[in-house]
Amino acid sequence: MRQKLYATLDxxxxxxxxxxxxxxxxxxxxxFPNNLIExxxxxxxxxxxxxxxxxxxxxxxxxxxxxxxxxxxVIAAFPGPHSFYFQERFAKGEVTIELxxxxxxxxxxxxxxxxxxxxxTTVGVATxxxxxxxxxVINGQRCILEMPIHADYAFIKADKSDGLGNLTYRLAxxxxxxxxxxxxxxxxxxxxxxxxxxxxxxxxxxxxxxxVHRVVVAKGIRYAA
Amino acid sequence: xxxxxxxxxxxxxxPALRSKVRLxxxxxxxxxxxxLPDGAYVNLGWGIPNLIxxxxxxxxxxxxxxxxxxxxxxxxxxxxxxxxxxxxxxxVPVTLIPGASFFHQADxxxxxRGGHLDVAVLGAFQVSERGDLANWKVPGAxxxxxxxxxxxxxxxxxxxxxxxxxxxxEGQPKIVRELTxxxxxxxxxxxIVTDLAVIDVTExxxxxxxxxxxxxxxxxxELTAAALKF
Numbered sequence: 001m002r003q004k005l006y007a008t009l010d011x012x013x014x015x016x017x018x019x020x021x022x023x024x025x026x027x028x029x030x031x032f033p034n035n036l037i038e039x040x041x042x043x044x045x046x047x048x049x050x051x052x053x054x055x056x057x058x059x060x061x062x063x064x065x066x067x068x069x070x071x072x073x074v075i076a077a078f079p080g081p082h083s084f085y086f087q088e089r090f091a092k093g094e095v096t097i098e099l100x101x102x103x104x105x106x107x108x109x110x111x112x113x114x115x116x117x118x119x120x121t122t123v124g125v126a127t128x129x130x131x132x133x134x135x136x137v138i139n140g141q142r143c144i145l146e147m148p149i150h151a152d153y154a155f156i157k158a159d160k161s162d163g164l165g166n167l168t169y170r171l172a173x174x175x176x177x178x179x180x181x182x183x184x185x186x187x188x189x190x191x192x193x194x195x196x197x198x199x200x201x202x203x204x205x206x207x208x209x210x211x212v213h214r215v216v217v218a219k220g221i222r223y224a225a
Numbered sequence: 226x227x228x229x230x231x232x233x234x235x236x237x238x239x240p241a242l243r244s245k246v247r248l249x250x251x252x253x254x255x256x257x258x259x260x261l262p263d264g265a266y267v268n269l270g271w272g273i274p275n276l277i278x279x280x281x282x283x284x285x286x287x288x289x290x291x292x293x294x295x296x297x298x299x300x301x302x303x304x305x306x307x308x309x310x311x312x313x314x315x316x317v318p319v320t321l322i323p324g325a326s327f328f329h330q331a332d333x334x335x336x337x338r339g340g341h342l343d344v345a346v347l348g349a350f351q352v353s354e355r356g357d358l359a360n361w362k363v364p365g366a367x368x369x370x371x372x373x374x375x376x377x378x379x380x381x382x383x384x385x386x387x388x389x390x391x392x393x394x395e396g397q398p399k400i401v402r403e404l405t406x407x408x409x410x411x412x413x414x415x416x417i418v419t420d421l422a423v424i425d426v427t428e429x430x431x432x433x434x435x436x437x438x439x440x441x442x443x444x445x446x447e448l449t450a451a452a453l454k455f
Contacts, residue, residue, distance in 0.1 A: 027293040027330065028293055028312045028313070028314065028315075028316040029309055029312060029316050030293070030309055030310045030311075030312055031310070053330075077372055077373050077374070078371050078372065078373035079368070079369055079371060080371075081371075087368065090369065091367065097369055099369055099370060099372055100372070101372050101374070101375075101376035101377050102292060102330070102334060102372065102373050102374040102376075102377060103292075103330075103331070103333075103334025103335075103337060103338050103374060103376075103377030104376070104377065106329075106330050106331035106334055107331065107334075109331075110331055121338070121380075122380050122381075123338060123376045123377050123380045123381075123410075124376050124380075125380075125410075125411060126408055126411050127376065127407065127408045127409065127410070128362075128407055128408075129372070129376065142411075169327075170310050171308065171310040171311045171327060172291070172293050172294055172295050172310060172311055172312060172327060173310040174294055174327055174328070174329050175293045175294055175329065175330045176329070176330050177329070178329045179329055179330060179331050206329075222309045222310075224309060
């Protein structure tokens with residue numbers, strides 16, 4: 001059997017090199033892999049590209065990685081009103097950003113997961129988002145070409161995993177996590193609990209184990225808005 | 226509190242209009258709530274739209290969608306019942322109504338972009354006479370802006386309603402012929418609900434459908450930078 005369970009958070013991120021592209025799940029304070037983020041802070045990998053809905057909030061979520069100068073580029077939909085460390089680095093020119101409409105961010109990751117080479121959408125036509133992108137007309141509608149977003153790693157937060165890496169989520173903590181789990185080459189999940197294989201009803205599995213490569217147990221950390 | 230939108234600062238606005246009472250943000254939300262059909266699937270944006278859930282007319286059931294993956298969102302959580310894994314798109318702890326469901330963010334936006342939602346109510350900086358929407362970035366601001374789900378929601382929802390104050394704090398019209406703020410989506414807005422009026426965006430142009438108490442059509446036209454039909 002494949003061994004996916006890692007004893008420590010640090011072991012789960014021990015191979016992450018400088019320059020890695022990493023997806024981070026989470027939205028609105030919920031479903032962020034904050035324990036893995038802390039482990040990455042200890043690991044110290046630099047020049048990272050972060051792909052996430054936002055750019056940290058106060059001292060939490062992605063903020064410590066911006067504070068510590070580990071992220072050089074970010075792909076996000078909504079940097080967030082309290083993304084102070086990102087804003088500081090951005091103002092100094094130490095971080096670049098690609099701003100992407102939120103649903104298109106999802107679909108570009110899904111394209112990567114699904115082996116699709118791109119897709120056309122009406123979202124963003126004639127806006128700043130369309131700059132530099134191919135535009136055409138399909139069925140009388142202006143649309144732009146969007147390309148997949150790939151990543152080396154996805155850091156995700158799930159509720160339960162079984163020994164194989166089948167995952168369930170809690171309430172709205174699901175958000176970006178199942179999408180990122182499918183899109184990255186290596187998916188690392190922090191979970192509240194690992195249960196025996198077979199203990200999760202197959203009909204209740206949200207992320208099938210094939211998408212999950214490493215699992216580590218950690219009590220979830222949540223930062224309130 | 227009733228307000229008069231600070232138009233004192235704009236010398237172009239006649240003193241008689243500066244001092245006139247306009248609808249409050251809560252009253253704009255209450256007026257917009259009357260635009261929602263019974264049984265509709267609805268997304269509410271940041272700002273005034275977020276107040277609408279508290280102002281639904283009696284007998285109307287609306288199913289609220291949140292782009293982080295909730296359909297059937299209920300009222301805000303009371304102190305003590307908050308769960309930080311159950312929040313709306315503004316990070317506010319909420320509750321569920323019976324029959325609610327969870328899904329991931331791609332499905333949440335499949336619902337917006339794919340035309341499955343009946344109505345989205347969004348805030349705006351500007352709306353053009355063709356229904357072009359600007360609501361994600363202020364020109365000249367030092368930040369990068371905040372698209373979030375706005376472009377997906379505006380592009381795909383069957384009916385987009387904008388809720389906003391009719392003029393800026395400085396008294397400048399927010400309904401204009403051509404946008405001067407960065408575009409969110411072309412020709413997507415169908416109805417505009419402001420503190421002065423309800424205006425429909427039609428093929429024939431902007432049609433004034435309703436007025437706030439005490440206001441007449443000519444006065445609203447005076448504070449609108451595009452032609453109104455009435």
